[in-house]
Structure formats: structure tokens, C-alpha cells
Amino acid sequence: MFDSQALDSFKKSGDIVARLRREVGTIAKPGVPAIKICESLEQKMRDQGGKPAFPVNVGINEVAAHYTSPPGDPLTVPPGCLAKIDFGVQVDGYVTDTSVTVCFEPKLEPLVQAADEALASAIRAFRPGVRLSEIGRVVQTIIQKYGLRPISNLTGHKIERYTIHAGKSVPNVAGMNGARIDEGEVYAIEPFVTLPKAAGAVTNGSSAYIYRYVKPKGATTEDSRKVLAYIQANFSTLPFASRWL
Structure with missing residues (x-):
């Protein structure tokens, strides 16, 4: 607590x-x-x-x-x-x-409405003891009611101090993650909605602009050590952008 x-x-x-x-x-x-x-x-x-x-x-x-x-x-x-x-x-x-x-684009408004309703329904269902897979079922049911499709490989997540993704995930489809919600945990619930004929899953892009400190590696010059020290002092283990450096 x-x-x-x-x-x-x-x-x-x-x-x-x-x-x-x-x-x-x-x-x-x-x-x-x-x-x-x-x-x-x-x-x-x-x-x-x-x-x-x-x-x-x-x-x-x-x-x-x-x-x-x-x-x-x-x-x-x-x-x-x-x-x-x-x-x-x-x-x-x-x-x-x-x-x-x-x-x-007015034709895309149902995606926003589906995500909003799925989030509200998931929040109502969210309580200690509930399986995270049940939250996924709730989200999927609402999204499909709109004739749309949830994105299966993007999820919500447990949050801890200085940690955005802290182990447990909150799925957007049924049947994934049988872990239960424990009292005192903090979560971000993130319904992702796409069009009915879309793949329902995302792929990684070719470029990355968000980074996170994991451990020191290869800091062999004075300049690189200064950058590493700045990252540790200002961001700890939270993500940061290249434009922040």
C-alpha cells in the first residue's frame, strides 16, 4: 500500500x-x-x-x-x-x-466511441481478485459491439514507481493473462481499437526515438559518461526521448 x-x-x-x-x-x-x-x-x-x-x-x-x-x-x-x-x-x-x-474525420468517430465505452466498462469491472483476462473480455465485447476490432498485441499495464511497464499486462482481448489484480496495484487500462478488416495486431516501425536506461554499457569516453550520468540523474528508469538530450 x-x-x-x-x-x-x-x-x-x-x-x-x-x-x-x-x-x-x-x-x-x-x-x-x-x-x-x-x-x-x-x-x-x-x-x-x-x-x-x-x-x-x-x-x-x-x-x-x-x-x-x-x-x-x-x-x-x-x-x-x-x-x-x-x-x-x-x-x-x-x-x-x-x-x-x-x-x-466523422467516419472514424465510432473508433473513439468504442474505446471510450470499453475503457469505462473496464474501469467498472476492475477490482482486486478479478483476472486480467476478464478485463480483456470486457474490452473485446464492447469493441466488437461497434463492429470494430481490438488490437491484440497492445495492452494496458501495471505501473510502479519509476516503472511504466511493471510486469502485468491488461489485455484487450479475452483469454490472455490469467493473473489476478491485487489490492494496492496501479494500472493503466488502454483499449486499442481498429477497423474490422484490419489485422488486429501491430508491427514495430523501422525507427525508434524512445529509450530507457537499463545498465551502463560502452561508456568509454568522457562525453558518453556525461550523457549517461545525465540520463541517470534526470530520468532514472523512465523512458526518455533523443530530443531531450
């Missing part, structure tokens, strides 16, 4: 996230550079007393997750798209993780 200091940190990070969720629609618009969305939200977190728990992700259309702008990124939000803005705030290592989908 968490002590009062940890709960205060969670509350502060959650309050920042709640405020920023309301601002995403004013920031993410067609024609706006993705890097501006990332850096604007990240700076707002710092201005309000938090820090980014991970680099802001901007997923356009078929890019479901885990894309953040590299330095000099030319990507802009195109008209008629579906944009997923995934972000999190940490205060003293206690993380609040969220995502906002902004839709600029």
Missing part, C-alpha cells in the same frame, strides 16, 4: 494530467507539427510541477502507439485523420498515464 506522501504525489500527477487532457484539443489540430504537440505538453507538465513520465506520443492513423518526434521532425497533423496523443506525468516517480484521441 502507499503512504501519504506517495498518495499526494499520485494526486498531484493526476491533477496535472486531468488539466492537460482538457487542453489537448486546443493543441493538436490539422497543420500543427507533431513536435510542437510533444514539446508543448511536456513543458506544461514541468510548468505545473510535474515531469513527463515518458515522451509524449503522437500516433497518426495507422500508427497506433510509441511514436514521439525526433529532433527536427517534419511530421504535421494531416486533415481528416485520427490522432492519438498519449502522455503521462510523474511526480517523485509516481506515474499517471493517459491518452486522448482527437478525430478529424
Whole structure:
């Protein structure tokens, strides 16, 4: 269980996230550079007393997750798209993780509605003792009710201090992960929805712009040791972006 200091940190990070969720629609618009969305939200977190728990992700259309702008990124939000803005705030290592989908194409609105309803239903079902596979069944049932398809290999996840993905995953389909929810755990529930004729699974892109410190390796020069020390001091084991260095 968490002590009062940890709960205060969670509350502060959650309050920042709640405020920023309301601002995403004013920031993410067609024609706006993705890097501006990332850096604007990240700076707002710092201005309000938090820090980014991970680099802001901007997923356009078929890019479901885990894309953040590299330095000099030319990507802009195109008209008629579906944009997923995934972000999190940490205060003293206690993380609040969220995502906002902004839709600029009316025909794609059912994907947003399905994800919102699946999330609300999963939250109602989420309690100690419930198997995570049951949460996956709830999410899948709601998404399929809309005639859409869940993405099977993207999941929610347990969160621990300074750790975004802490072992247990929250599936979006039935029959995966029979582990039970334990009292005192913290989770991000992340329904991912795609079109009915899509594959229902994602593949990794060819480039990576998000990193995480695991252990020192190959720091043989003074400059590389300085970079490593900066990463350890500023990000601990949380993800970071190349543009932050």
C-alpha cells in the first residue's frame, strides 16, 4: 500500500494530467507539427510541477502507439485523420498515464466511441481478485459491439514507481493473462481499437526515438559518461526521448 506522501504525489500527477487532457484539443489540430504537440505538453507538465513520465506520443492513423518526434521532425497533423496523443506525468516517480484521441474525420468517430465505452466498462469491472483476462473480455465485447476490432498485441499495464511497464499486462482481448489484480496495484487500462478488416495486431516501425536506461554499457569516453550520468540523474528508469538530450 502507499503512504501519504506517495498518495499526494499520485494526486498531484493526476491533477496535472486531468488539466492537460482538457487542453489537448486546443493543441493538436490539422497543420500543427507533431513536435510542437510533444514539446508543448511536456513543458506544461514541468510548468505545473510535474515531469513527463515518458515522451509524449503522437500516433497518426495507422500508427497506433510509441511514436514521439525526433529532433527536427517534419511530421504535421494531416486533415481528416485520427490522432492519438498519449502522455503521462510523474511526480517523485509516481506515474499517471493517459491518452486522448482527437478525430478529424466523422467516419472514424465510432473508433473513439468504442474505446471510450470499453475503457469505462473496464474501469467498472476492475477490482482486486478479478483476472486480467476478464478485463480483456470486457474490452473485446464492447469493441466488437461497434463492429470494430481490438488490437491484440497492445495492452494496458501495471505501473510502479519509476516503472511504466511493471510486469502485468491488461489485455484487450479475452483469454490472455490469467493473473489476478491485487489490492494496492496501479494500472493503466488502454483499449486499442481498429477497423474490422484490419489485422488486429501491430508491427514495430523501422525507427525508434524512445529509450530507457537499463545498465551502463560502452561508456568509454568522457562525453558518453556525461550523457549517461545525465540520463541517470534526470530520468532514472523512465523512458526518455533523443530530443531531450
